[in-house]
Amino acid sequence: MKIKVDLDACLQHGQCVIAAPEIFSFDDDGNLQWKAAPDEALRDDAEAAADACPEQAIIVE
């Protein structure tokens, strides 16, 4: 599974961090970090994060 975030669209709401904390997080400077190729077992979480993103900036492949 591959995860892409369109950082031009991302507004740092952090809804992905709430929906899938094992994939998404903020670093100390408040920048979004994510696992680009997380384990397949996290697919449901990844889809939930993509759905929850208010800017629809997350693509799960």
Add this chain to the structure above:
Amino acid sequence: MPSDVQSNTSLPFLDVSDPAFSIRSQAVAKARDGSWCARTPYGLAVLRYDDVQKMLRHPKMRQGSYRWPSHNDVTGNFARWWENMLLSQEGNDHARLRRMANPAFSPKLITSLKPRFEELANRLIDDFAPRGECDFIAEFTEPYATGVICDLLGLPIEKWRDLADIAGDMGLALGVTFKQDLPRIEAATQRIFAYAEELVEHRRKEPSDDFIGTLVKANQDRSQLSDQELLDMIVLAIFGGIDTTRNQLGLAMVTFIEHPDQWALLGDNPDLARAAVEEVMRVRPTITWVTREATEAFTYNDLQIPQGTTVHLFSQSAGSDPAEFPNAEFDITAKRSPHFGFGGGTHHCLGHFIARGDMTEALKLLARRLKNPRFNGNAKWLPDSGNTGAVTLPIAFDQA
């Protein structure tokens, strides 16, 4: 030396509690030109786009209206709900509740409702269009906003009046006469919970993948979403979805009446409806500010913000900030930075896919069917601050 909020008399002062105060006034624009923030009778107002954006995501800020009932010395069922529902929660509890609610508000589920939005809008327009005039609030935005919630909940559309009245009575809790209105507010709270309980009971017997069915499924793991939290969430969807959408669509019509070429443009180009919703919410958001509270003391832009400071983030003045929008004139074809009409950060509106979807369909059909809309008598308004909008809006138009 950073200076303290209260003692800093060099900061502009805005009396937001004066009923005559307008968040769109010259006074606010002038305050914004000179200062990123202003003092108000209850804490600080943040005026500029860039600072509203940062404050919405500031780690030392929490949502600020959770204390509203205790601030008014109110207890009871409404207060219990208010203090426990999603918007009043922070940290792990907020995240847990939001995770549980997310699937019911997912774009996929909402997209499936689109044909129903269209049907409802058309039916309401059919009823008044031949007359060439209507009260746009009583005859369109209120039944539409409430009808959408009926559809979402799986209630028959005939229930809309009852639901709108309940939401209206509960909404009195947000006003200055909260304490005097308490008996009405408590009665409405009881009725709304009775609806929620009935809906849940029905869906437990007849499971499905609709909105309530999806929440009921989340409630199967009671450690993640308790029975009470399930009901509280349904009540929040009803409470949070009706007046907001009603007011926002009314403000859309007002804005377009003031910009007739934009309405004609939309009528000819229905694909602009989605962008029109965003542009309306930038220039005339119904929620003109969201409230936050400092969880610890911190310094921001050289200003000391003590723990417990209430901070109002002015979405309205951010949306017309010349530093972000040099050409701020209403234009549904312009490429814009995002507005704050749905808030932002962890509390970003959970119902925005619904609201964006239903308002897009409504504007598309309205612009096609009602030509040259104009004011037709005296509108009645909520104060031009806080949660604003028209309560009655008589308009006339030419039927297409």
